[in-house]
Amino acid sequence: MKSLPERFDILIVGAGPAGITAAIRLLELGHTVGLIEQAVFPRQQIGESLSPGIRNIFAYLGADELLNDDSYLNHIPARVHWDTEAPAYIGAEQRGPGIIVDRGLLDQQLLAFAQGKGLHVFQPAKLVSSFYDEGVWKLNMKTGPFLRTIYSNVVLDARGRKGSQLHERLETAPASVAIWTQVPAEIMPKESRIEAIGDGWFWGSPVAGNQYRVMAFTDADAVKGKNLSSHFSKMLGKAGLFGPVNGPLEGNGLQTCPVTSFVHTQPWDRQFIKIGEAAFTLDPLSSTGVEKAMRFAMQTAVAVHTLLRYGESVVAQAFYEEKLIESAVNHAHWTAAYYSSSRFSKEHCSFWDKRINFQLNDLKVANEFTQCFHRKFNQQPPVYEAKKPPAIPVNPLMDYLWNKPVRLSPRLVYSNEFAVTGDRVEMKQAVNHPNLEKPVIYLNEIELNPLLSQLPEGITYGGLIENWNQSLAMEDTKKIVTFLWSHAIFISD
Template identity: 55%
Template sequence: MEQIMEQSFEIVVIGAGPAGLTAAIRLLEMGHSVALVEQEAFPRPQIGESLSPGVRPIFAYLGAEALLEDPCYLPDIPARVAWSEREPLLVEPAQRGGGLMVDRAHLDAQLLALAVRKGLHMFQPARMVASTFQNDQYQLKLQSAAGDFRITSRVVLDARGRKGGHTREHMVLAPASVALWTHVPAGTMPGLDRPGLARPGEARIETVEEGWIWGAPVPGGLYRIMAFTDPDSIKGQELARSMQRILSRSQLFRSVVVDEGRFEIQTCLVSAYVHTRPWDRQCIKIGEAAFTLDPLSSTGVEAAMRFSLQTAIAVHTMLTDGNPGVAKAFYENKLVDAVASHSRWTSDYYKQAATSHSPFPFWKKRRDFRTEALPVINDFTALIKRRLTQESPPAYATEPPAVPIDPLIRFLWDKPVRLSGQLAFSSEFAVTGDRVEIRRALQHPNLSRPLIYLNQIEIPPLLNALSEGATYGTAIETWCRLVPYNDVKKVLGFLWSTEIVQ
């Protein structure tokens, strides 16, 4: 009889993409035992090479910033954009931030090696063939070339991407599109010499009547071209002919010849969705298993990694505090924030397209899509729908406005402190020491969102410390016993300029 090896971990991550590895690294750093199950051997081909500038601080936070310095990667690529205007505009790297084109197969393998050095237990290549939940823990059965394993864990993080759930479990956030893509040698990419048009080494983005097109140089001496259109537009048609037709309608790509004989044309259905039950008992979705962005957003990897960091905090809170309710609520609110902000941005950007009034299905379906019609099946989807349909919040200023604070203090010193009659308090999530807590927050019409901290200073306790009949002078003296004087001045300047104190 074949022996099944048994092991136990606090957390098992399924999927070794950036989302799964980010969560694994952070949870290891928090002191948890973590195993990861990956079905494929690395390195393996993977699209999603375009990394937005926001990934750099995330990699630095993980101690992995050196992985982005590979000499084969392509940093700071300018872009030629024909979107809201018919005439292409040049966007220099300094205007769009320090993005990066990487080799995902190589980068993911390096990030995995870093996680293993930090203590990650790896099952690769391995496949999960069974999963049960009982007695507040999961039992997973794995099959691999090294044998069969039975693993127990308290938490499972599902980072399998689009494979991490059935479509019936998805709340669709926008009409689906189909992507067709191929490569041409970077050296043969036509450079268009007419003023205002692209050079061979630039990224190119352009709307056309049937959808939109993106192209960029990628590591390995190739130039990738992707066309996005409605699935009905190419149904039953030859891929090369469909792609060539779409390219021929553009300014930036019309001289490109799709050579299917040399480079395979690939296609896939692209959809934006959020999972309707992303935290089910202690099986938690992260990355594209939780939500996917429209391909118009180039921040997919960044968003997945950032949300994984937040999920790691929620899991750590649940395991250390034994309070799954707070942890789950924090996780769901962060997921709702990500979905709402990206969906709102994408919808607004499509409306700005020069071809947004095109009669072709791609654009018509986006004009007709209504978030008000989204189905509600549970409290989480109700929260998603409520956030998607509410008015967009104003931008939030994290720094207090500049005020001449020293003269203001001299003027106010003997005057009584009055709190605004419009000031209210609420209970909000706060992250302290890698754990989620519920803290008191300020609410006021001049604040775009509830405020707990200003420059890492917790504000409600300072207001609580005010005694009845306090003057600004006695308030400053009281606050100086809690925080340094220079910080007191910043807090006072902010509270005064927002009319929270009068």
Template identity: 50%
Template sequence: MKIFPETFDVFILGAGPAGLCAAIRLLDLGYTVGLLEQEEFPRAQIGESLSPGIRNIFEYLNAGNLLDDSMYLNKISAKVIWENKEHIYERSGQNNGGIIVDRSKLDQELIKFTVSKGLYLIQPGKLKKAINSGNGWNLEITHNSSEIKINSKIVLDGRGRKGTLLNERVPVAPPAIAVWTHIDNKAVFNEAFVEAVDDGWLWGSPVCGNRYRIMAFTDTVKFKKNSELHLLDLMHKTKLFAPLTNQLKDSLIETCSVTSFVSQTPWNNQFIKIGEAAFTLDPLSSTGVEKAMRFSLQVAIAINTYLKDQDSEDPKNFYEEKLIESVVNHAHWTADYYQNSWACNDKTEFWIKRINFQLDIWNHKTAFTTKLEKEFNAEQSIFEHKQTAPIPVDYILQRLWNEEIVVSSNITFKSVYAIDNDCVVIKQALIHPNLERPLVYLDQVELFPILKSINGKVISDIVAYLNKFMTIEKSKKIVVFLFSNQLIAFA
């Protein structure tokens, strides 16, 4: 093991995708990063079905080759029974872009990649004590019967669900439990199944190692103590899974809690939760790993900002804002998706609780949860997406070339957090009825300075002005975007 530095900039607990993603990004930013993993690798891990966006993240980390493994499964099609009990929806896997990986292998390869970039690793080891020194954290770690003392300015907790104690978890969905098993995939079953039933829903998919995973998600209240009988009961109610029940004989049945929650104090004196220690998604989403890694990239930006200016409140506020945004968006999305199920019409307890869930912070009132409650209960704005035909940029500009324009009177600006040069900064965001959300950048170009400088000018002068800072093609594209969305108009 390498000789450890006296003090780390960042020390990470847990070598899951969230922790390793943060480590890679922070190492790229030049920081000294250490990591503690309790288990030896490779180790079995569920969560193998990764959404299409994971590829962009791995490419961004220069680790895209880790997904190029002949063992991994691509282009898995699916049969879905959800909105209509009698209709099987066929979802093609040709252009989906998702991938089913062997997490024990992928996580091991990712940790090797991170160590090659300069990560200081303790594995296996266990955190014995964490003490806030007022200027960082003092950690006591046991490793191979010896004790290691670590000092770190920041600690990132990426230990998954076990990283947040039960009394620190704020439920953001009703309680739920998963029951799952594997069967031999002798028939080379190469498609996934998703089906709703009265007391839950089921997911099945081929996974690496010639196995087929069957998982049922149900209410903890309805869960029977005999997990095998409970799984069989749910499968018998389905069209897609019922033919597989006779293959469950002698299969190991496992269970775990899948209740979605958020930590009540996710950023506490530079002890910061990431991944499932911060927020667990409803299992309805297949984007858990992707969102955990994407959030880690934002956390790395917040940490970079904090380490450059430790008196600034912006990094913590930015982190909490992004976490609350994720929680609220996901909660409303899942409620809507559950409401679209045919089983919701049966008004069984499982479905009704999920579409009528109310956030309760009574026993978890903190500064963070108070902000979360406000956003969670805020009225959701409805934005109508308009189908627009491709814009003939040159044709439009040719007709408007000598026209004088003014900035729309409906435009307002709002101070928001944004990212600039790997730091959290405050920028002016553009607000307009034709925009779905406040907009700071368009194609990586900041809009506020542009709109403040073009009022009363003709189109040709505006394009020429923008062309000083960007290509002519991008200049034209921005002008046409502003015009077509009525953000600018004729004088």
């Protein structure tokens, strides 16, 4: 312990996937990074079902080999009873390359991987106090009976839900509770199962250790003052897909935890920055919590690098907050829509009504961040006039357009948007049009605004292609012209 440094560019608290992801990226960007973890690894951790997108993240980090452990479960089919009268079977190939891991093992291996890249780890150690003075955080941590002080320019709080107090949370959905148990794997088929019932829904899946986990999600008010075992058994009795589990529960211990969705009301405070579930939590419906936490951690790492290396504190914080709001709001809207697709959504069941019709009302903590979040949350999702690109080869299209004049659509507008350029966050002008789902800055890694801002008046498509081809490859030029024409951003008289 004495050999570890006392000063860091970034100090991370918590060694879950979000904290380790941020550590790896920041080490790659040349920073000194320390980490405090209270638990001794391996530790028991739920959240073993990882969505397919996790593989791209591990590959980007250079850690994809960690997902190849023989104990992990791949190619698991699913049976879903949600929006139809009869359960639907979804084959493994339809579900994509998701994976069920042993989180205790994976988190331990990911931490060791980061240590191999230069991460300094204090473990087991607990952060007991922090003080901010003239741009530096002074942090006191307890390691066994000893108290040690370390210093850091930035602190990333990755302690999960433990990283926030109830009064610091802005809830983005009604309060829910998860109740779960495990049974021997042979009791159930080797497939994941999801089922909606009147007062909640079930998720079940084989997990590591030759076990099958059954987890019920219900409203927090529904279990207040009730016997959890009795309530869980009653829910199981309504779930047709989990009939084999109901009998063997005798003597099995139940576990429970809150799963309420929220965002932290002040996630970036004087360079003390929340990431992962300390920043925002998601409804477990999509099983993308770990993926979203790791992806957001990578975005935060770029923001922190922009702050430390380039001194762009305003841009860094604004980018971080935009990405946090975007992730949390989009997921909340998706979740409400998926709940409304349930076969119970029209039966006026309390559980479903509360989640379909949830609204953010008065803000208990009103600041610039929460007010922006409130506006975005209550906005209707933008409607765009999707126009499918023509199914014709590019070269015949170029021949057809060659002598036609080209001009920009009057519906085209520009907006300032964040862009990650190399290793930093910058503001760039983006192209906006009703036919575009979102603002576009780059196409084929080529910035569009400089091309469009210098469009000569009266030029033909052929002249434009020859003009752009002086600085761009012909293949890129044709792709950009095709994209702009097919989305009606380029128009002809």
